[in-house]
Amino acid sequence: MNRTPPAAASKRFGFRLERWHRRTVYVTGAVLFLSGVAWLVLRYFMRPVSEFGETVNPLEPWAMKLHGAAAMATLFFTGSLLHLHVRRAVKAGRNLLVGWSLVAILLFLLVTGYGLYYLAGEADRPLWSVLHWAAGLAVALLFVLHIVVGRKSVAE
Known part of the structure; x- marks a missing residue:
């Protein structure tokens, strides 16, 4: 089996994504990561305490909704x-x-x-x-x- 050397193969195949594709993968991945980190911070470090004990931070559900939307976009672009x-x-x-x-x-x-x-x-x-x-x-x-x-x- 004749195998093309990696240097020649990279020129022939072209791995680099187009700018729009690369940026979309980066942006959706960043939003996914940052919304997940935001949820972690809100969940474990920023929970308000009321007279009934610890409660859910009002931004926590929004971080999770953004995370879910970003996950769908990331799935699409990762699949691409x-x-x-x-x-x-x-x-x-x-x-x-x-x-x-x-x-x-x-x-x-x-x-x-x-x-x-x-x-x-x-x-x-x-x-x-x-x-x-x-x-x-x-x-x-x-x-x-x-x-x-x-x-x-x-x-x-």
């Missing part, structure tokens, strides 16, 4: 990467470890997000929640790593 970006990178053998790790953690976030919304009961909701937000914080670092490794492999 499968045909050109992911398939071409796999064919060329570029950035595979970080790329597949990113896909795996995104799938984990999809499952835990779905689980929080539809499957988790009151008893197991805290576990689902911690798994989801811990993976959400990690995916941001992995996403940045994916970009850095990808750009570094182009420069080589």
Whole structure:
């Protein structure tokens, strides 16, 4: 089997997304991440205390609604990467470890997000929640790593 060298393959396949596509992925991902962080801060550090005890911060539901909307947009734009970006990178053998790790953690976030919304009961909701937000914080670092490794492999 004749395999094209990675440098020649990157010129032939063209991994770089168009500017509008790249920016849309970045913006939807940033809104998703920031709305999740906002929810965490509101939930764990900014709950008002009334005469009846701790209550829900009035911004908490809005952060969750924004997070859900951003999740749908992110799903759409992440899916749009499968045909050109992911398939071409796999064919060329570029950035595979970080790329597949990113896909795996995104799938984990999809499952835990779905689980929080539809499957988790009151008893197991805290576990689902911690798994989801811990993976959400990690995916941001992995996403940045994916970009850095990808750009570094182009420069080589």
